[in-house]
Every structure is written in structure tokens, then in C-alpha cells.
Amino acid sequence: MRGGATSSGVDLPDVRDLTVGVLGGTGEQGRGLAYRFGRAGLKVVIGSRDAARAAAAAAEIGSGVHGVTNVQCAASVDVVIVAVPWEGHAALLEDLRDVLVGKVVVDCVNPLGFDGQGAYALPVAEGSALQQAVILLPQSRVVGAFHHLSAKILVDGEIDSVDSDVLVLGDDREATDLVQALAGIIPGMRGVYGGRVRNAHQVEALTANLVAVNRRYRTHAGVRLTGV
Amino acid sequence: MRGGATSSGVDLPDVRDLTVGVLGGTGEQGRGLAYRFGRAGLKVVIGSRDAARAAAAAAEIGSGVHGVTNVQCAASVDVVIVAVPWEGHAALLEDLRDVLVGKVVVDCVNPLGFDGQGAYALPVAEGSALQQAVILLPQSRVVGAFHHLSAKILVDGEIDSVDSDVLVLGDDREATDLVQALAGIIPGMRGVYGGRVRNAHQVEALTANLVAVNRRYRTHAGVRLTGV
Numbered sequence: 177m178r179g180g181a182t183s184s185g186v187d188l189p190d191v192r193d194l195t196v197g198v199l200g201g202t203g204e205q206g207r208g209l210a211y212r213f214g215r216a217g218l219k220v221v222i223g224s225r226d227a228a229r230a231a232a233a234a235a236e237i238g239s240g241v242h243g244v245t246n247v248q249c250a251a252s253v254d255v256v257i258v259a260v261p262w263e264g265h266a267a268l269l270e271d272l273r274d275v276l277v278g279k280v281v282v283d284c285v286n287p288l289g290f291d292g293q294g295a296y297a298l299p300v301a302e303g304s305a306l307q308q309a310v311i312l313l314p315q316s317r318v319v320g321a322f323h324h325l326s327a328k329i330l331v332d333g334e335i336d337s338v339d340s341d342v343l344v345l346g347d348d349r350e351a352t353d354l355v356q357a358l359a360g361i362i363p364g365m366r367g368v369y370g371g372r373v374r375n376a377h378q379v380e381a382l383t384a385n386l387v388a389v390n391r392r393y394r395t396h397a398g399v400r401l402t403g404v
Numbered sequence: 405m406r407g408g409a410t411s412s413g414v415d416l417p418d419v420r421d422l423t424v425g426v427l428g429g430t431g432e433q434g435r436g437l438a439y440r441f442g443r444a445g446l447k448v449v450i451g452s453r454d455a456a457r458a459a460a461a462a463a464e465i466g467s468g469v470h471g472v473t474n475v476q477c478a479a480s481v482d483v484v485i486v487a488v489p490w491e492g493h494a495a496l497l498e499d500l501r502d503v504l505v506g507k508v509v510v511d512c513v514n515p516l517g518f519d520g521q522g523a524y525a526l527p528v529a530e531g532s533a534l535q536q537a538v539i540l541l542p543q544s545r546v547v548g549a550f551h552h553l554s555a556k557i558l559v560d561g562e563i564d565s566v567d568s569d570v571l572v573l574g575d576d577r578e579a580t581d582l583v584q585a586l587a588g589i590i591p592g593m594r595g596v597y598g599g600r601v602r603n604a605h606q607v608e609a610l611t612a613n614l615v616a617v618n619r620r621y622r623t624h625a626g627v628r629l630t631g632v
Binding site for chain 2: 295340369372385398399
């Protein structure tokens with residue numbers, strides 16, 4: 177699998193000097209991603225509706241992570257990761273449309289519902305969170321990625337290597353290459369191109385299956401592709 | 405990953421004496437599964453609309469595989485794998501409803517469309533092929549599995565180990581355990597519980613993403629779960 181990691185990393189851009197922003201960076205998934213990128217040496221800014229909450233979460237994360245409002249975060253970074261709850265997804269992107277013009281925006285939101293039988297995929301009028309983002313941000317370079325990572329593993333400082341591939345979805349090759357490279361910065365993680373925007377729904381929804389796997393096997397499952 | 409294979413195999417039933425039937429066993433996926441089960445020492449019967457075609461395909465597969473009509477196949481085996489094209493899925497299951505009563509029926513059909521941009525998930529009125537099978541076969545024990553295996557790898561006799569997990573979906577624990585055990589009979593393969601029937605759509609549709617991966621990396625990709 178290490179050989180695969182190398183071969184899929186060929187010709188990816190150097191992203192070590194990029195500043196990464198995480199909208200919804202005070203949530204579990206956002207904090208986990210911010211922590212891993214900060215630990216890997218990237219400059220990281222987390223955003224929240226409330227600047228004080230963002231600053232407090234950033235201080236807790238450490239690794240030089242800064243916390244500001246979502247608007248300040250989106251304006252000040254090179255790549256913006258959207259890690260807000262699905263309920264706030266459309267409203268946030270509409271609010272930030274202008275400040276996100278021209279930027280690479282990485283959507284990692286999974287529209288899921290939960291009931292007594294576990295998790296299930298919510299219907300999304302646009303087809304998927306990624307397709308909704310593409311529609312709401314027509315002048316941004318929208319990519320889907322980081323859907324299947326366990327927040328519990330991301331935030332656990334005892335875990336050095338995150339044993340998981342990241343499926344990177346999008347119609348803009350330069351942008352998906354950049355996000356694949358970003359994923360590859362985190363030890364153990366590998367960014368693999370995973371298809372076009374129209375095939376995002378099933379990648380987001382697969383998280384419901386991972387929830388079922390986690391419950392059955394009492395684990396935090398991840399996804400790897402073989403043969404790549 | 406071997407440790408995970410062992411832990412997920414705990415308490416699975418012994419399936420070495422089962423006879424496996426493959427409906428649509430003359431197609432690429434069906435032939436591949438029949439070949440792998442036959443090679444692993446199971447008794448295998450493939451079905452086709454035309455008995456002569458089934459017999460010819462069985463002779464080509466070898467490993468003691470027999471070929472008969474789909475109806476004879478469904479009637480004579482313990483576990484029935486449905487590997488027909490999506491276009492013929494509903495009609496075949498309606499035809500075989502009575503003969504499939506009480507049997508474990510394993511659906512591995514992926515409702516996909518193809519165009520100039522590659523593969524995409526077709527809309528399915530019932531939600532997924534698996535949900536359609538559950539509705540059409542109310543007295544069978546319907547399980548979803550074997551969606552992500554490359555037929556090219558399955559039929560390649562030079563490949564000894566199929567490096568892939570099989571996500572097994574269903575609401576009947578005894579039936580999903582049995583299908584997990586079946587998957588585990590094939591060297592390299594591992595059956596992992598993957599969630600309820602209602603979460604089958606995304607597992608079927610993910611095959612469209614694997615098609616995109618295969619095209620980008622010129623490979624035959626498979627799926628593994630980490631942490632299990």
C-alpha cells in the first residue's frame with residue numbers, strides 16, 4: 177500500500193506553504209482536521225461564528241493554530257475546508273460566497289440523519305452537499321474530500337499515523353490535485369482521486385455505513401483503496 | 405489488516421459444505437465469482453436463461469462448476485447470488501420469487517449508467533437494487549454484497565489473492581454472517597458487516613467512483629476498511 181501511496185502522489189503540487197482554513201473549526205471534525213494540518217507543519221486558521229470561541233478552540237488545539245470568525249478565516253487563507261454541520265451548510269456558503277471567489281473550497285460535510293437504527297443518508301435536493309456547494313459557489317473551485325475520517329482518531333494526539341485514504345472529488349483537476357497533496361501531508365493519509373462532482377452523494381452517504389461498522393466492531397473504521 | 409480479518413471472522417458459520425448458485429453466471433461478474441468460489445472448493449452452479457450457454461460458460465470456468473437454467477440454479481442451491489445486469493434485475497427476481505422462498509439471496513447488482521464522463525449512479529425508485537430485491541422477495545433472506553470486486557481480477561487465474569474487503573449489508577444477522585463467511589472463503593477477501601438494507605444505495609453507487617479511480621490510475625481498485 178505504501179507503493180500505491182507513492183504512485184498516486186506523482187506530480188502533485190507542493191502545498192507546504194499554503195495556509196489552510198477550517199470553517200466550523202470548533203466542531204469535532206473541524207478541530208480534528210485543524211490539529212492534523214497544524215501538527216504536519218501547515219499554517220492553520222479555524223473559523224467560527226464567534227471569534228472568542230474560535231480563539232479558545234485554537235488555543236486548545238495548539239500547533240500554532242489561530243481562531244477567528246468564519247468570514248475572517250475565509251478571507252485570509254489559501255484553501256478553505258468546510259466542516260460545518262449539514263444544517264448550517266447552505267446558509268454559511270451563501271454568506272461567504274463573495275469572499276470565497278477564486279478560492280479552493282473543500283467540502284467534507286456528510287448529510288446524515290440518525291435514529292434508533294443508526295445513521296442514514298439524508299435526501300439532498302441538489303444531490304449531495306458537494307453539488308449544493310458547487311451551485312452556491314459558482315466562482316469558487318469546489319472539491320469534496322475528508323468525508324470518512326474519524327474525528328476521534330484525528331484529535332487523538334497519541335495516534336501518529338491516520339491509516340486512511342481520502343477520496344478527493346471534483347471536476348477541476350488542478351484543485352483536486354492540490355487537495356490530494358494536502359491529504360498526503362498528514363502521516364498515514366493518502367489523497368486519491370475519487371471521481372467527479374456528480375458522484376459525491378455516495379461518498380458522503382458511505383459515512384452512514386462506517387457508523388454501522390463502528391457500532392458492530394466497536395472501532396473507528398477508515399477506508400483504503402487497494403490497487404492504487 | 406490480517407489481524408482485523410481474524411477478529412471480524414469470529415463466530416461466523418462454517419460454509420464449506422454449501423452449494424452456491426450464481427444467477428447471471430455467464431456475465432463477467434458472475435463468471436468471476438463462480439470461478440473464485442469453485443477454486444476455493446465450494447460446489448458452484450451457474451444459471452443463465454439458456455441452459456446450453458450456462459453449460460458452456462461452466463465448462464470454461466472449470467473447477468467443477470455446473471451450468472443450468474436460472475430457475476434450476478435457484479432451486480438447487482443453498483445460497484443464490486444475483487449477478488444479472490440491472491436492466492434484468494426486477495424481472496428475474498419476480499420470475500424466481502417462489503423458488504427463492506426461504507433462501508439466502510445475495511444481491512451484487514450495481515445500477516450504473518455510463519456516458520462520455522464515465523459512470524454514474526442511476527436513480528432507483530426503491531432506493532437501491534438491494535431494496536428492490538427485498539420488496540420483490542418478501543419471503544427470502546436478502547443480503548447485499550460483492551459490489552466492488554473487479555471482474556477482471558476475479559477471472560484472472562494468475563491472481564491468487566483478491567485483495568479486497570466485501571461490505572455485507574442486510575437486516576438479518578444470521579444471513580449477513582453467512583455471507584461474510586462466504587466472502588472469507590476466497591483467499592485475500594474478507595466479509596465485513598457494512599450496514600442495514602436502507603444504506604445499500606451508496607455502496608452500490610460507489611462502484612461508479614471505483615470506475616473513475618480505475619480510469620485515472622489505470623488499475624482495478626478494491627476497497628478495504630481499516631480499523632476492523
